[in-house]
Amino acid sequence: MSKTVLWLIIISTILFIIGANTGELTFLMNLGNTI
Amino acid sequence: MPRLRWLIQTLVAFGTNGYLLFPFGGSVIYQGPLKAVCHPGLNCYSCPGALLSCPVGAFQNFLASLRFSTGGLPQLGFLVLGYVGFIGSVVGRLTCGWMCPFGFIQDLLHKIPTRKFSLWKPLRWVKYAMLGVLVVAMPALYVDSSGLGHPWFCKLVCPAGTLEGALPLMVLKPSLWGTISIVFWNKFTILVLTIIGVIFISRFFCRVICPLGAFYSLFSRVSLMKLEFVEGNCVECGACVRACPTGVLPNQEFDSRECIMCLRCVNSCHFRALDFGMRRLPRKPVKTKRATSPL
Numbered sequence: 001m002s003k004t005v006l007w008l009i010i011i012s013t014i015l016f017i018i019g020a021n022t023g024e025l026t027f028l029m030n031l032g033n034t035i
Numbered sequence: 036m037p038r039l040r041w042l043i044q045t046l047v048a049f050g051t052n053g054y055l056l057f058p059f060g061g062s063v064i065y066q067g068p069l070k071a072v073c074h075p076g077l078n079c080y081s082c083p084g085a086l087l088s089c090p091v092g093a094f095q096n097f098l099a100s101l102r103f104s105t106g107g108l109p110q111l112g113f114l115v116l117g118y119v120g121f122i123g124s125v126v127g128r129l130t131c132g133w134m135c136p137f138g139f140i141q142d143l144l145h146k147i148p149t150r151k152f153s154l155w156k157p158l159r160w161v162k163y164a165m166l167g168v169l170v171v172a173m174p175a176l177y178v179d180s181s182g183l184g185h186p187w188f189c190k191l192v193c194p195a196g197t198l199e200g201a202l203p204l205m206v207l208k209p210s211l212w213g214t215i216s217i218v219f220w221n222k223f224t225i226l227v228l229t230i231i232g233v234i235f236i237s238r239f240f241c242r243v244i245c246p247l248g249a250f251y252s253l254f255s256r257v258s259l260m261k262l263e264f265v266e267g268n269c270v271e272c273g274a275c276v277r278a279c280p281t282g283v284l285p286n287q288e289f290d291s292r293e294c295i296m297c298l299r300c301v302n303s304c305h306f307r308a309l310d311f312g313m314r315r316l317p318r319k320p321v322k323t324k325r326a327t328s329p330l
Contacts, residue, residue: 002314004257005124012120019114024097027110028071028088031080031096 036302040133047076048136052084052199063207073115075122076135077247079193081200083207090115091170091247092189092196098175099184119250127258128251131241132297137195141240144233145280152235154282158243159293165192166246188246190218194226195240237280242293252292261314262296264289269308275300285309 019025051074054065065086074087097112122130131138145151169188178184189196201219205211232239241248264286275285278299283291285300286308301309 002257005259005314008124008254008257009121009259012117012124014117015113015120016117018108019110019112019117022108022110022113024110024112024114025071027097027100028073028093028114029068031070031088031093 036298040297043133044136044139044142047134048139051078051087052082052136054084054086063204073118074136075119075130076138077193077195077245078136079189079196079198079200081196081204083203085199089189089195090119091193092186095170095174095186095188098171099178099186101175101184102178102182119247120254123251123254123258125259127254127260127296128248128292128294129260129296130251131245131248132295135241135247136199137245138238138241138295140198141233141238142280144230145237147234149234151237154236154239154242156282161243162245162249165244166249170246191221192225192244194222194229194244197222197226237282238295241295242281248295255292255294256290257314259314260296260311261290262294262298262301263310263312265308265310268306270306272306274303274305275309278303 056062056065064081064083067086069086070080070088072087073090073093074085075090077091078085078087078089080088080092094112094115097110097115101109101111165188169192173187174184176184177187197219201222229240229244232243236242262285269286271286276283279285279294280297280299281293281295283294283300285291285294288294296311298311301311
């Protein structure tokens with residue numbers, strides 16, 4: 001595994017966790033209800 | 036291998052569009068907790084059967100409502116970015132070849148027996164413009180008087196939305212016929228042109244328009260999984276080139292951004308010159324002691 005892909009996986013995971021903890025899951029749920 | 040791909044494409048397409056309660060008095064589209072999860076491929080969340088959200092539509096909606104973010108950090112769509120970024124980092128565009136329902140529809144349409152054409156290669160750059168302008172810049176920057184942006188790619192272009200969302204909804208809810216505007220006819224025209232394009236040119240939408248494919252393609256050079264070319268085994272018979280649905284030359288263009296890793300080339304090569312596996316670290320050159328002169 002190259003270092004670049006390892007960093008990309010780590011950054012993606014961090015972004016996902018940030019999103020999940022800033023209410024983005026609720027936003028997505030509401031989006032599903034309002035379409 | 037081709038049968039396995041067809042099986043996975045079919046299972047994913049029907050499995051993620053498996054909401055079947057709408058004919059029996061349920062709501063017209065699914066509104067349950069699974070909508071908080073994005074589909075790895077392009078699949079309209081307005082499709083009556085859709086169980087998951089579309090990552091492209093969801094990301095645009097995050098940017099469009101950026102000015103209404105509550106809490107400390109602005110909701111920039113980190114959730115979607117992290118999700119598709121993770122998929123892209125691990126498998127690159129393999130999702131396009133194996134898990135995208137609209138890609139599957141294109142594969143089926145391309146089976147219609149007609150004369151086939153190749154794509155004019157500069158058109159491949161259009162999808163990056165779609166990603167940059169209609170998916171990122173316009174939803175974030177072009178807002179109405181209330182400060183709300185719009186998902187412009189969904190609104191103006193997305194033929195997957197018209198085919199999987201708008202048309203079935205209009206059949207199920209005839210009251211929607213009254214809301215038809217020029218925007219719908221614009222999208223309907225794009226859908227018709229896309230279908231014609233797909234029948235004659237393999238994966239036309241993926242190669243020219245798809246912003247999700249454009250995003251995943253950014254990872255093609257670094258993704259964990261990749262196509263490997265064993266140069267010593269290649270006899271340059273051209274079987275892989277003929278098999279490729281996206282016009283890549285697998286024996287010349289390594290880690291091509293256009294490769295959707297459908298593995299048709301691997302399957303078509305009888306000399307095992309192509310393989311699919313995990314990217315390895317480049318080997319460091321072994322330091323050898325410089326030969327010293329006996330003199």
